[in-house]
Amino acid sequence: QQQVKQSPQSLIVQKGGISIINCAYENTAFDYFPWYQQFPGKGPALLIAIRPDVSEKKEGRFTISFNKSAKQFSLHIMDSQPGDSATYFCAASIDGTSYGKLTFGQGTILTVHP
């Protein structure tokens, strides 16, 4: 019940295309859903986050869509760039903040071809 399932495992997109990564959760107590970006040799960095009272949040080229009834959320990267090539993780937290226990998805390796 604590799992967060992420798909696809890997994704190849052409420059300028849209990258879409999906996550599903089971625990309805989760109330904070961040996305992290991780480059090789680096720690994860927060990209964007959403709470269940909002269905969509956009920051620059990054958009989170949230479907509370389906218990799913997704990350859309518009106008994907080679510099976006990284591993992306969705995560979920129960206590409403990221200082508590974060449950991560398995990760998606994104490759953006020039």
Place this chain on the structure above:
Amino acid sequence: DAGVTQSPTHLIKTRGQHVTLRCSPISGHKSVSWYQQVLGQGPQFIFQYYEKEERGRGNFPDRFSARQFPNYSSELNVNALLLGDSALYLCASTNVRGGTEAFFGQGTRLTVV
């Protein structure tokens, strides 16, 4: 301002040995969390400390322990190392009062041989 710093960056240990990993949070951050990231997987929560008290513990054996010091830095200790403990160990700090974002360090790459 310095970010989250972890030491050492890389470490090679032999099975059965003990290891201590260190983390210094961002200045002013009082919460530190530890995660284990096995190659190809997402980070797994190990411990969370806030104001020097353990606030959360993940599903890890008692060989794993941690503590937080008065200056809010933290140590993760692992006893009786197993090959399966080989992973990237991440520390995250949060300014609990000032926001919700967890800032991760670059991690310590532990290899057990």
